[in-house]
Amino acid sequence: MFMGIDVGTSAVKALLMDDTSAIVAEADIALSLSNPRPYWSEQNPSDWWDATLQAIDLIMRENAGALAKVRAIGLSGQMHGAVILGADDTPLRPAILWNDGRAKTECDELEAALPGLPHRAGVVAMPGMTAPKITWLQKHEPDIFAAIRTIMLPKDYIRLCLCGEKATEMSDAAGTLWLDEENRAWNDDAIAATGLRRNQVPDLFEGSDPTGTLRHELAERWGMDKNVVIAGGGGDAATGGIGAGAVTHGAGFISLGTSSQLFVASDRYRPKPELLLHSFAHAIPDRWFQMAVLLNGASCLAWVAKILGENNIGELLTRTEAQHKKPSDLMFLPYLSGERTPHNDPYARGVFFGLGTNTNREHMVQAVLEGVAFALADAQSCLHAAGTYCELPGVIGGGARSLYWTQMIADIMGTPLARYKGGAKGPAFGAARLARLSVRDGSIEEVCTPPAIEDILKPDQNRHEQYQPRMAKFRRLYDALAAEFQDRPAS
Known part of the structure; x- marks a missing residue:
């Protein structure tokens, strides 16, 4: 038996996986997000740990026998978050998250100081990355900066709590700007530049390496063996890839979680920072991936449902689909948290364009779904410009549950998409697979297989052609507003 823990933005998820890769038990504990100032996004690391304890306690109450058989635990988590630890290894302040936009100036300064950084780090400097946040701290919170003992990433803070070890692995370190991606080693020049x-940064491992064993008191709490291994794990993008079997060259997926990604695995390091792609080390040895990253995904659907007072998203989608006759006359820019690919614009924000007296809530929801799909098509064009293609991406994340939305995405992108049997298992499942690899129970090829396909959604050519003028308008609308986004409220 193996456990995967994913420290997400909206929830911590824990699951148990048996030796056949079947999920035996799972639990989710919701998290809250803090936005203390415009463009800021923070969470308290202690909330992640409390949620982790609650999730495993829930599993124990109904699956104590299975929990007792766990041999290893794998970790996954939201990438880029800066967890600032002091001398006693407790956080000095809330963690600054992946969708935080405060450090744009510091990005420019880092690239000016290290002109070769994007090609070594696999991506241009963006505010969501870890390194510019630390430079921001040095300027704006110098007392906290002076007290830093260790910088950790979200999942690695949970590792510290589980086993007392300070460690990270390649795929999560990839998102800091401090990793030399090709050589899979820390870039001392980049670390010094911040x-x-x-x-002050953890030791590096591969995601399939053991990094420690579970603390004795936690093993007793959950009735587990005292020698349970804690695996390296991975950033949520990479563990999503492990769960979806995207470990061979050209295999990939689309994630429709809080944020969205288009992920394609690679057999070597292929940096294309000029296209605003992320070229990162994978969570298994000698593999890399290219990724187009969108800061907004299914979170846009949750947002519009909330402001419309809709508590049942499934029913809302059913109503929206029933009235969907053609591409929406309403346009939505889905940049609620800014955007990375293809704009690198932390100040971009969501926009409804074309509201009229006949606009109803279903029209607004359709426009939101289309807006996210347009953004995915925009991101796909960057991958294609880099010569990177995926023949049949799988769709994972909460948004993958909607056949209506995934078919719309296929139509707009003009790309066939696969949905998996049993739903999309996501990063926690990939983390459990890395746990299995850490105790050498099978090879990468044996463990990291693609899930069985439930259905393949082929794009409808007529609908694809109908969407092309709307796609062009979507791009023109951002271009027209880009300068206006820069006129932002003071933080």
Whole structure:
């Protein structure tokens, strides 16, 4: 038996996986997000740990026998978050998250100081990355910066709590801007450029490596063996890839979670920072991936449902589909948290364009779904410009549950999409697979197989052609507003 824990933005998820890759039990504990100022996004690391304890306690109450058989635990988590630890290894402030936009100036300064950084780090400097946040801290919170003992990533803070070890692995370190992606080693020049020393970042492992064993008191709490291994794990993009079997060259997926990604695995390092792609180390040895990253995904649907007072998203989607006759006359820019690919614009924001007296809530929801799909098509064009293609991406994440939305995405992108049997298992499942690899129970090829396909959604050519003028308008609308987004409220 193996456990996967995913420290997401909206929830911590824990699951148990048996030796056949079947999920035996799972639990989710919701998290809250703090936005204390415009463009800021933070969470308290202690909330992640409390949620982790609650999730495993829930599994124990109904699956104590299975939990007792766990041999290893794998970790996954939201990438880029800066967890700032002091001398006693407790957080000095809330963690600054992946969708935080405060450090744009610091990105420009880092690239000016290290002109070769994007090609070594696999991506241009963006505010969501870890490194510019630390430079921001040095300027704006100098007392906290001076007290830093260690910088950790979200899932690695949970590792520290589970086993007392300070470690990270390649795929999560990839999102810091401090990793030399091709050589899978820390880039000392990049670390120094943010005012840190090498001993202030954790040691590096592969995601399938063991990094420690579960603390004795936690093993007793959950009735587990005292030698349970804690695997390296991975950033949520990479563990999503492990769960979806995207480990061979050209295999890929689309994630429709809080944010969205188009992920394609690669057999070598292929940096294309000029296209605003992320070229990162994978969570297994000698593999990399290219990724187009969107800061907004299914979170846009949750947002519009909330502001419309709709508590049942499934029923809302059913009503929206029933009235959907053609592409919406309403346009939605889905940049609620800014955007990375293809704009690198932390200040972009959501926009409804074309509201009229006949606009109803279903029209608004259709426009939101289409807006996310247009953004995915925009991101796909960047991958294609880099010469990167995926023949049949799978769709994972909460949005994958909607056949209506995934078919719309296929129609707009002009790309066939696969949905998996039993639903999309996501990063926690990939983390459990890395746990299995950490105890050498099978090879990468044996463990990281693609899930069985439930259905293949082929794009409807007529609908694809109908959407092309709307796609062009979507792009023109952002271009027309880009300068206006820069006129932002003071933070």
